[in-house]
Structure formats: C-alpha cells, structure tokens
Amino acid sequence: MVDADAGVPLPALLALPEWAGRVRVLAGRLAPAALVTGLRPHAGLDLPDQVAGGELLALVGPVSLADWRLDALLRRVADTGGRGLLLAAAPAGGLGRTTGLLADRLGVVVLGADAPVLDLVVAARVFLAAPAVDHAGAVLAVHRALGGRLLAPPAVLAALDRVLGAPSALLDRHGTLIAGGAVELTGLRVAEPVPQRIAAPDRLLLAHPVLLPEERPVPAEQSSGQPTQPSPQAWLVVALAGAATSRADTAADALVVAAGAVRHWLLTRRLDLERDARARAALLGDVLRLTGEPSAELRRRAADAGWRLAGWHVGIRIGVSPGVDVVGLREDVRTALRAAGLAAVVAEDGAGWTAWVTVTDEPGPTEVRELAEQARAAHRGLARTLDVHTGIGRPRQGPEGIARTVAEAADAARLAAGRPETGRFLHVDRLGMAQLLLAWTRTDTFEPAARALLAPLRDQPGDLVRTLAVYLDAESSITETAAVLGVHRNTAAARIARVERLLDVSLADRDERLALQLACRTILLADRRETRDRPAR
Amino acid sequence: MRIRTDQVPALERGVALLGSGGGGDTRTGSVLLRGLLAATDGVPVPAVADLPADALVVPLGVVGATAVFTEKLPGGGEFELGVEAIGRWTGQRAAPAALMSIEVGGLNGISALVAGATLGLPVVDADLCGRGLPRLDQFSLVAAGRRVCPCALVEPGGRVVLVDGASPAEVERTARGYLATTGGWAVLVLAPVPAGQLADCAVVGSVGAAVRLGAAVLALPESAGAAAVAAAIGGRVLGQGPVVEVCHASASGPGSASVVDRGGGAVVRLVMGTEYLLALVDGALVGTTPDVLALLDARTLTPIPCDRVRPGDEALVVQVPAPAFWTRPDRLPLVSPRGFGLPQPPVLLSDAGPPAPDTTAPGTTAPDAPVREG
Numbered sequence: 001m002v003d004a005d006a007g008v009p010l011p012a013l014l015a016l017p018e019w020a021g022r023v024r025v026l027a028g029r030l031a032p033a034a035l036v037t038g039l040r041p042h043a044g045l046d047l048p049d050q051v052a053g054g055e056l057l058a059l060v061g062p063v064s065l066a067d068w069r070l071d072a073l074l075r076r077v078a079d080t081g082g083r084g085l086l087l088a089a090a091p092a093g094g095l096g097r098t099t100g101l102l103a104d105r106l107g108v109v110v111l112g113a114d115a116p117v118l119d120l121v122v123a124a125r126v127f128l129a130a131p132a133v134d135h136a137g138a139v140l141a142v143h144r145a146l147g148g149r150l151l152a153p154p155a156v157l158a159a160l161d162r163v164l165g166a167p168s169a170l171l172d173r174h175g176t177l178i179a180g181g182a183v184e185l186t187g188l189r190v191a192e193p194v195p196q197r198i199a200a201p202d203r204l205l206l207a208h209p210v211l212l213p214e215e216r217p218v219p220a221e222q223s224s225g226q227p228t229q230p231s232p233q234a235w236l237v238v239a240l241a242g243a244a245t246s247r248a249d250t251a252a253d254a255l256v257v258a259a260g261a262v263r264h265w266l267l268t269r270r271l272d273l274e275r276d277a278r279a280r281a282a283l284l285g286d287v288l289r290l291t292g293e294p295s296a297e298l299r300r301r302a303a304d305a306g307w308r309l310a311g312w313h314v315g316i317r318i319g320v321s322p323g324v325d326v327v328g329l330r331e332d333v334r335t336a337l338r339a340a341g342l343a344a345v346v347a348e349d350g351a352g353w354t355a356w357v358t359v360t361d362e363p364g365p366t367e368v369r370e371l372a373e374q375a376r377a378a379h380r381g382l383a384r385t386l387d388v389h390t391g392i393g394r395p396r397q398g399p400e401g402i403a404r405t406v407a408e409a410a411d412a413a414r415l416a417a418g419r420p421e422t423g424r425f426l427h428v429d430r431l432g433m434a435q436l437l438l439a440w441t442r443t444d445t446f447e448p449a450a451r452a453l454l455a456p457l458r459d460q461p462g463d464l465v466r467t468l469a470v471y472l473d474a475e476s477s478i479t480e481t482a483a484v485l486g487v488h489r490n491t492a493a494a495r496i497a498r499v500e501r502l503l504d505v506s507l508a509d510r511d512e513r514l515a516l517q518l519a520c521r522t523i524l525l526a527d528r529r530e531t532r533d534r535p536a537r
Numbered sequence: 538m539r540i541r542t543d544q545v546p547a548l549e550r551g552v553a554l555l556g557s558g559g560g561g562d563t564r565t566g567s568v569l570l571r572g573l574l575a576a577t578d579g580v581p582v583p584a585v586a587d588l589p590a591d592a593l594v595v596p597l598g599v600v601g602a603t604a605v606f607t608e609k610l611p612g613g614g615e616f617e618l619g620v621e622a623i624g625r626w627t628g629q630r631a632a633p634a635a636l637m638s639i640e641v642g643g644l645n646g647i648s649a650l651v652a653g654a655t656l657g658l659p660v661v662d663a664d665l666c667g668r669g670l671p672r673l674d675q676f677s678l679v680a681a682g683r684r685v686c687p688c689a690l691v692e693p694g695g696r697v698v699l700v701d702g703a704s705p706a707e708v709e710r711t712a713r714g715y716l717a718t719t720g721g722w723a724v725l726v727l728a729p730v731p732a733g734q735l736a737d738c739a740v741v742g743s744v745g746a747a748v749r750l751g752a753a754v755l756a757l758p759e760s761a762g763a764a765a766v767a768a769a770i771g772g773r774v775l776g777q778g779p780v781v782e783v784c785h786a787s788a789s790g791p792g793s794a795s796v797v798d799r800g801g802g803a804v805v806r807l808v809m810g811t812e813y814l815l816a817l818v819d820g821a822l823v824g825t826t827p828d829v830l831a832l833l834d835a836r837t838l839t840p841i842p843c844d845r846v847r848p849g850d851e852a853l854v855v856q857v858p859a860p861a862f863w864t865r866p867d868r869l870p871l872v873s874p875r876g877f878g879l880p881q882p883p884v885l886l887s888d889a890g891p892p893a894p895d896t897t898a899p900g901t902t903a904p905d906a907p908v909r910e911g
Binding site: 046064067071072073075076078102105 | 784790803806808815817820821880
C-alpha cells in the first residue's frame with residue numbers, strides 16, 4: 001500500500017524542472033521531517049474553509065506581498081498543519097517583514113513564484129502522484145501477466161522479475177528453494193504466516209506467504225472457537241537492492257498478486273495429487289487383501305502404478321500423528337527414501353505411509369541389515385521436520401508377501417512410537433516374540449476391552465492398577481510388591497484382596513492372571529504415552 | 538465638572554488615546570485651549586442629566602484634513618459663524634444652551650472646548666463617537682436613526698456652506714468633496730439636539746471618561762510595565778516591542794504597523810486606515826474596532842497616531858474596550874470592521890468578558906502566549 005499521507009520534502013519540490021529557478025523561499029523554514037503532501041489552489045486572500053495537513057496553499061491570482069491578510073492565511077495554514085503559502089511574486093517584489101517573521105515563528109514557508117502558480121500546482125501534483133501511479137501500474141502489470149492463467153512457479157517468478165526488475169524466488173514451507181534463485185535468504189520466520197520484510201545492509205528482502213487452507217481435520221474438542229489458521233505452503237521472496245528498495249510497497253503488492261498465482265498452481269497440483277492418492281489407496285487396499293494369485297486386472301493396475309508384485313518385498317511403515325498432511329508430504333517421503341538409496345513404493349495409508357522395497361532374489365542377512373540402515377537414514381532425514389515413527393518388516397516373497405511384511409512393519413512401527421530410546425525406529429528382526437505379542441494387545445479393539453476389565457479399580461484409593469501390575473510382574477509375591485511400591489506388606493496384601501473383591505476374580509487362576517497382566521500393561525503403556533504426548537499439543 | 542488649565546494635559550492624553558491612532562493632532566488644539574483658559578475659571582462641562590430636557594445642544598467640531606489644521610490655524614470666528622448659520626437655517630435664533638463635541642477622540646475632544654471658551658458656552662459631557670471615527674456617517678446620531686443634516690461647514694476664511702436634505706453618506710461625500718478642493722479643513726456645526734434626547738443618540742459621559750483615562754495614564758511612571766498600563770487603561774496590552782514594519786494605507790487597501798513582542802516574540806500587527814482597525818497576534822485576529830486599538834510610545838506612553846508610526850519606534854500595543862453605546866448589536870455594524878470595508882467579524886473585549894488567552898494560543902503551532910492581559 002502506498003501511504004496516503006506520504007509526501008515529499010520541500011527541496012524535492014523546489015528541484016522539479018518546472019519549479020527550479022522560478023520558485024524561491026521568501027520566508028520561513030520547514031522542519032527536515034516536514035513533508036509536503038499536496039497543493040491546494042486558493043483564490044483571493046480570504047481564509048480558506050480548510051487546509052489539509054501537509055498542504056501548501058497556492059494563491060492563484062495577483063497578491064500584494066505586503067498585504068496583511070497573508071498573516072491570517074499563514075496562521076490558518078499553520079493551525080491546520082499545512083506547510084505554507086505559494087504565491088506569485090515578481091523577482092523584485094519583497095515579502096513584508098511581518099509576514100516573514102510570522103512564517104519563521106509558525107514554522108511554515110512562503111514561496112514566491114516567478115511563474116503562473118497554477119502551472120506549478122499542476123507540476124507538483126503530477127510529481128506527488130507519481131509514486132501512486134507507478135505503484136498502480138506495477139501491480140496492474142503483474143496482474144495482467146499472471147491473472148487468469150495457470151502458470152508454473154518459474155513463469156510467475158519471471159513475470160515478477162520483469163515488472164519489478166529484481167530477482168525473486170519461491171521457497172517451500174521450510175524456506176528451501178523450489179524455483180527461481182539468486183536470492184540469498186536469512187532471517188525468514190517460516191512459522192509466522194505473515195508478509196515479512198528483512199532488511200540487509202545492501203538490500204531489502206520481501207517475503208510473502210502462499211497460504212492454503214489447513215487440511216488437518218479439526219478434533220472434536222477443538223472445533224468450537226477460532227477458525228483454522230492457514231499455514232504457509234510456500235514463500236514468495238523478492239530481493240530489492242539499491243534504488244529499488246524505495247519500491248518496497250509496490251513490490252509487496254505485486255507479491256500479493258503473484259502469491260495468488262502460485263496458490264492457483266499449488267491447488268491445481270494438489271488436486272492431481274489427491275486424485276493419484278485415491279487411486280493408490282484403492283490399489284494398496286487390494287494388494288494388502290490379496291489371497292492367492294492376483295487377478296489379471298490387479299496386475300495391470302499394479303504395473304500401471306509401477307509396483308512389482310513378484311519378487312521379495314521388505315515393508316516399511318512410517319507413522320505420523322493424525323492430522324499430518326500425508327498426501328502433501330508423500331513427495332518428501334519419497335525424496336527422503338531416494339536420498340537414502342531406497343527405490344521404494346510409497347502410498348498414503350491412514351496416519352502415515354506404507355512403503356516397500358522389492359528385489360528379485362531373496363536378500364541375505366547383510367543385505368537386509370544394509371536395507372534397514374538405509375531406511376534408518378531416511379527416517380532420520382524425515383524426523384528433522386516431522387514427528388515420525390518407523391518400522392521395518394522381514395523380507396517376504398510374492399504378491400501375498402507384501403501384506404505380510406507390511407503388517408510386520410506396522411507392528412514394529414507401533415512399538416517404535418513408544419521407544420524414544422531407539423529413535424522411534426524398529427526393525428522387526430530385532431524384536432522378541434513377547435514384544436510382538438504385547439504389540440498386538442495395543443490394538444484399537446484390545447485397549448477398550450482392557451480398560452473395561454480394570455474399570456472397577458480406577459478412581460479407587462490405593463493406586464490399585466499399579467499395585468496389581470507390580471504384583472503380577474513380581475510373580476504374585478506380596479513381599480516383593482510391597483518393596484517395589486515402598487509400602488508395608490500388609491498394605492500390599494490388603495490392596496490385592498480388594499482387587500480380587502472389586503474385580504470378582506481369583507488371582508490364583510492362571511487365565512485370569514494372564515488376562516489381567518496384559519490389561520495392566522496396555523493401560524499403563526497407553527497412559528504413559530498420553531502423558532508424554534500431552535505437552536506436545 | 539469644569540475643564541481648567543491644569544486638566545488640559547489629562548484631557549489631551551485621554552482624547553489622543555481614544556483617537557485610536559486617528560482623530561487628528563491634539564497638540565495645537567490643546568495649546569489653543571490653554572491660551573483661552575489661562576485667565577478664566579475654565580469651561581463648564583455639565584453632565585447631560587444636569588441640563589433641562591429642552592435645552593438645545595449644538596454639536597460641533599473640526600472636519601477635513603486635520604493635519605492642515607496645525608499649519609493653517611483658525612481665525613477664531615469660525616465656531617461663532619457656524620452656530621449662527623445653523624441657528625438661522627433651523628430657526629433657532631437664540632443662543633444654544635450648550636455645545637457638544639462631534640467626536641471625543643483626537644482633535645475634536647479639544648476643539649469643542651475651544652469653541653465653548655470662545656463663545657462662553659458650556660460643553661456637555663457627551664459626544665457623537667465615544668472615540669475616534671473617520672466618517673461623518675458614523676456618528677451616533679446615525680446609529681440612532683437620525684440624520685446628520687442640516688449642518689454648516691465654515692472654512693477658516695469665513696465661507697459658509699450649508700448642507701440639508703442629504704443622507705448621512707451624502708453629507709460625508711459632500712463635505713469631503715468640498716474640503717478637498719478648498720481649504721482642507723472646516724468647522725462642522727450640526728443642528729441643535731434637545732438635551733433630553735442625548736441619552737439615545739450620543740455617547741454620554743465621554744469627556745469625563747477621556748479626562749480620567751488621560752489622568753490614569755499620566756499618573757504612570759516613565760516606561761511603566763505592560764501590566765500597569767493595562768490596569769490604568771482598563772484594557773489589555775497585546776504586545777510591547779519595536780515596530781518592525783509600517784505599510785501606510787493606500788487606495789489599494791488598509792495599511793498596517795507591526796510590533797514584535799519582546800516577551801514571547803509574538804508578531805503583533807495592527808491593520809489601519811486612518812485609525813487602527815484590527816489587531817492580529819501571530820496572524821490570529823484578537824481585537825477589532827470599535828474597541829480602541831492604539832500604539833503607545835513605550836517610554837512616554839504618548840499615543841502614536843497612524844500617520845506618525847515609524848519602524849524602530851518602541852511601542853506598546855493596547856486595546857481599550859469600546860464605549861458601551863457601540864456594543865449594542867443594532868449599532869455595532871456601523872463601526873465594526875465591516876463598517877470600514879473589512880470582512881472580519883468584530884472581536885471585542887466586551888464579548889469575551891475577561892479576555893481569554895485562546896485567541897492567541899490555539900495549541901497547535903502558536904508559540905508561547907504573547908498577550909499580556911490587564
């Protein structure tokens with residue numbers, strides 16, 4: 001936006017070709033910061049109804065320089081924040097001493113013109129309007145170059161460069177260069193979705209966020225209240241150097257137009273991505289449900305998608321918290337895997353990605369270990385910007401093997417989510433049977449059942465769930481339980497008795513013990529996970 | 538009240554101040570008056586109320602180029618000729634009961650007493666202006682709806698012109714036209730007015746007021762401060778300092794005299810015709826006619842007339858409230874700036890009660906308030 005109150009310093013007006021040599025300061029002086037914002041023609045010497053702040057009152061028509069009414073005019077101009085008077089004065093004519101003294105005292109100027117005052121007013125007004133005209137022209141030019149057509153970012157940037165005469169670039173949400181160049185950028189605050197100006201010694205960087213509506217489904221408890229805040233999908237940056245820095249306002253408005261064009265492009269591309277993702281998800285579902293030989297139709301679809309069903313497959317499951325834009329970030333995941341040397345199939349699948357690597361021959365232990373290391377490298381790359389947990393399955397053969405290795409990878413990933421000590425990365429080969437068994441209890445069906453089973457113990461005095469868990473872990477030893485909990489053994493014994501009474505079970509029964517121990521593990525693990533996750537929200 | 542020799546200085550100072558920069562030179566008149574009063578007990582100046590209601594009062598004075606009056610002195614018989622001429626025209630052959638000044642400000646504040654001393658008649662304590670006013674059609678008679686004519690003009694050589702059947706403006710034009718082509722000044726004698734009607738058509742008590750004003754100023758020490766001057770004149774001081782610029786009135790418009798206040802640096806400009814008409818402080822209008830605006834020599838407190846002010850004079854700019862006669866809304870237009878061809882509204886001390894400082898310090902750009910108030 002061009003500031004409506006912007007003006008020019010008086011010397012700039014006096015230096016105009018139409019003014020230079022024809023207009024003199026007869027009296028008074030302006031403060032250096034005082035800008036002239038306009039000129040108001042005025043006939044006669046009667047007081048004008050109003051003079052806007054920053055204006056020069058231009059007296060058209062002949063005026064006696066000694067006329068006392070100039071005093072009253074000066075006072076009116078000064079009272080309304082004006083800058084002074086412009087009047088016709090022959091070179092010989094001198095301003096009255098009183099008026100001169102008054103101009104000094106009021107901090108306004110009296111300008112004497114040896115040219116038609118109206119001509120000077122016109123010249124000054126054109127000059128004053130020039131920034132706004134230039135601004136409007138530049139924004140209009142950008143709009144004409146970009147409006148109504150779908151242009152890829154390089155074309156958008158080229159149009160910006162052409163109009164602004166300054167290099168521009170498109171950055172992704174993390175500030176990494178996508179298109180354009182020659183813009184060195186430091187200091188962009190990518191977390192703040194607002195236009196930013198970054199001043200460097202030799203140039204001025206303008207960054208404008210390209211905002212898209214947030215895809216994250218709003219959890220029920222948060223849906224009331226403020227609307228979803230858009231997050232920047234990309235940043236448009238232009239670097240102004242030298243005299244071009246004075247066009248920052250113009251450039252900022254041009255960026256608004258250009259950001260619209262980039263958003264247009266992003267949304268169109270996004271539509272393609274979503275269409276692909278839906279096709280992939282359908283294909284993935286068919287592959288994972290596969291029993292027996294795949295149909296010819298499925299083979300054809302898999303081939304179209306570039307998926308090899310034959311050979312040996314190693315599944316990779318990369319999980320993220322719900323709400324992450326898995327469609328938009330799929331390309332990032334592929335890039336990370338490719339960077340680690342893995343040519344993997346990647347498909348969006350729930351809260352995360354299901355991927356697998358296919359090789360022709362059965363991989364040996366060394367190859368499997370190497371593959372796992374590559375996957376770990378990719379995981380580390382992703383973990384820099386995303387909260388991911390990753391699991392790797394065993395090599396499995398044939399079309400049906402995909403579902404098996406992917407299921408193993410999913411189990412490993414689920415365990416990895418609770419294992420910060422492994423960097424939230426687990427290879428199923430390294431897991432014991434027991435851990436896998438336990439992992440199966442962490443399913444959506446088991447956990448509610450476990451909670452229902454232990455519900456009578458909740459909200460009871462004496463921390464009964466933990467006491468029961470410790471008691472079962474301690475091989476049903478009251479003494480050991482008391483020692484672990486730091487209570488008296490009679491207390492421990494009384495609590496166990498209460499547990500049996502409340503749950504109406506006998507802990508002597510081994511089936512009951514197994515069920516209760518699994519339930520305790522599930523609930524305590526789930527509670528710990530919740531406690532850990534809560535601060536992150 | 539009687540005006541004796543020892544009261545002439547106070548009278549002279551008072552009427553000079555009330556001249557508001559005009560009204561003509563008072564020195565020659567007061568020399569004449571002192572000479573006439575030297576061997577006498579003074580001229581009686583009765584109050585209007587002390588005269589019988591049917592006593593006829595003849596207004597008279599000197600009109601025209603009063604500057605010429607100081608060079609071309611009266612012969613002595615002009616007043617008598619004029620009174621006789623107006624008596625003959627109106628049929629009032631008997632000698633009037635009293636005389637009255639047409640204009641208390643300036644020369645005519647004294648000339649009526651000269652006439653009184655010459656003719657042996659009392660001079661009533663009233664006049665037709667209450668201050669100095671430049672035109673015959675600005676007499677209080679006109680404000681009261683009466684006419685100026687019939688009137689007699691008597692030149693120093695004894696030529697008598699009688700004007701009747703003319704509007705006040707026509708009388709003014711006729712007198713100016715006649716005097717411009719003849720001797721420059723003349724004695725003007727108006728038709729007698731019954732004393733009982735003076736309260737409605739004259740400024741009553743103005744001679745006594747002039748004497749008191751002059752005495753109060755004379756009682757001040759040399760170079761008295763602004764506050765003391767303001768208290769003595771019952772008005773206010775707008776500024777005190779050197780006169781920095783003087784533009785004399787011309788056919789193209791009024792002139793002005795400007796003083797830069799030594800206290801706050803305020804620029805005080807008095808706009809003048811033959812009287813000081815407007816006062817601007819830092820470009821803001823703070824006082825206008827009919828308030829008496831005057832420049833006083835800062836040391837002697839002698840009024841400086843419009844035609845005598847020079848750059849470099851050290852002066853006080855003062856404002857004295859207008860006579861109450863003029864502040865009535867129906868009378869004001871005759872003597873407000875509009876009555877002098879200026880579009881400004883009247884700004885009077887009596888409007889604001891005690892003068893408010895906001896006229897000079899509106900808070901935006903005006904520096905420290907430069908008006909010192911009395």
